[in-house]
Amino acid sequence: MSTLKNDRLLRALLRQPVDVTPVWMMRQAGRYLPEYRATREKAGSFMDLCRNPELACEVTLQPLERFPLDAAILFSDILTVPDAMGLGLYFAEGEGPHFERPVRSEADVARLPVPDPEQELGYVMDAVRTIRAALAGRVPLIGFSGSPWTLATYMVEGGTSKDFRQVKGMMYDRPELLHRLLDTTARAVTAYLNAQVAAGAQALMVFDTWGGVLSPAAYRAFSLAYMRQIVEGLTREAEGRTVPVILFTKNGGQWLEDMAAAGADALGLDWTTDIGQARARVGDRVALQGNLDPAVLYASPATIEREVGAVLASFGAGSGHVFNLGHGIHPQIDPEHAAAMVEAVHRLSPGFHATSD
């Protein structure tokens, strides 16, 4: 593999000194970019795009052509794993994801397989290899998965949910059944992420989109415990470098201390937590990634610069910060506003990385 020319992301995730705060955006390859919409059109459906390694590579690289981002992230979907477990993923037009065969009964859980990533998820591994080759060492490639709890919400509900009636009903009335489902899913995710590393991913992120809908006790037992299980099973070194792992629970700001003890290198933060206070709470145990309100990008470039400066100042001096939005970039954002954010991070952050760092 080619030498990595920009390793700021990997260094910051391990709290090693950097010259500039690295920056990328969740959903940076997405609908706000006209060139993404054109490739998506060419591919057919959203899943057709995920399953085509050449086109997945094309959209992964598109934001890097526009903005001087410090990382690429694999273009894929968190539901590839339950789909490979045989649940029959499909997208109804304008409705979000559905599974043909939701997981509800003992028998449903018992028959869930742990897919072989190079077989049932080979298209993802091919995409990782294609992207790594195309990147040619420009920036590191982040691989990812959904968290077991987040995947379980879709697997049990059969799609997106507002009230999580089925999965919470199972959690409260049949906790052992849900634990079996989560254990199988955690083993599947571990194998999936390790295969991504073997294929070339240089950092990993676990997205726990729905952990924040749980009570604190339920979060620890049904979400965080399985993210810890995954972290313990991951390959943490490849190509002679550490492969940093990031955990992100949306609306998880109340549980940062627990999350910091799960063994990952970094935590993602949404915008409802002050990043300076978060840093004081987690100390030197983990790096932090975040945490600009994605809605700031609706504002003017001058306002964007001011708000970027506020996040950088709140984190303060020293390494251990990867700049990002607190959640995915909204589809209606003007790409020029994303450019203003990236530029502001690179222009304003060197002062926080002085010689003493």
Next chain:
Amino acid sequence: MSTLKNDRLLRALLRQPVDVTPVWMMRQAGRYLPEYRATREKAGSFMDLCRNPELACEVTLQPLERFPLDAAILFSDILTVPDAMGLGLYFAEGEGPHFERPVRSEADVARLPVPDPEQELGYVMDAVRTIRAALAGRVPLIGFSGSPWTLATYMVEGGTSKDFRQVKGMMYDRPELLHRLLDTTARAVTAYLNAQVAAGAQALMVFDTWGGVLSPAAYRAFSLAYMRQIVEGLTREAEGRTVPVILFTKNGGQWLEDMAAAGADALGLDWTTDIGQARARVGDRVALQGNLDPAVLYASPATIEREVGAVLASFGAGSGHVFNLGHGIHPQIDPEHAAAMVEAVHRLSPGFHATSD
């Protein structure tokens, strides 16, 4: 007015000794009750029901006929105030609320009136008087309003929103304009709540449904500051008793210390915060209301009892706790499951209110 026969709610909100932890449910008069659906059918639209004092009284009392609840809450909508400000509230079938005239420009904000509650909102005051008479001192009546920030999200967006594009765009780019809107709205809410007290409301609650979508700094400046302004302007005594005030920010668990300093008597808690830890954080400054996950009511009565016990035990011994769900009861809940919750609170809580209390 008749003597209050059950004052547990008022006592617990002021952290005075009680024999049993008082309990009520947000949205206790609602779609999960077949008798509510029947009255709603009879009334016509949702707003027709809100505007009819006799029928609003009827649905307010329905849950009290089924369950031994310790409080009634006025049946109304948080959007009555912006409607009275002239924005033209309407409900599109299956779509939620809309305003005909959203507030976007300097001129829109400048022309916003502070409605006279006994005029433009006389139907609400008539409902309060009708309900108080019908309650005949059985339990106290809670009046309520939306918070200025929460109302502003609907006023500026023109309805419900997922991304809060318009109101956050205003907040980041034109903060002074949003501050003027919020100040006018806070004055309207203050007058509205004081009129409810004059009409017979015995406790007040401010619902900040959307404060949790803000960054910490934005929450303090654009939501909490205006709830504090309201609290400072409220009539805090009526009929020789204190009128307790409850502030509730959904997803506000990270900001409890700030909220506890706003001058209210109690804070509402959703289920993402451990209520025992919340109590340790706010100390003796405020009582706490909450915080069972509403999804627990999908589970079996035995599970409901166990989870009620966990919340009571987490709060621990002594007064200062009003039991409630962490958010409104879901429309699909079996009323028997709500009964199981109320019964469990009354059966399990006396042990937490021993002689030493």
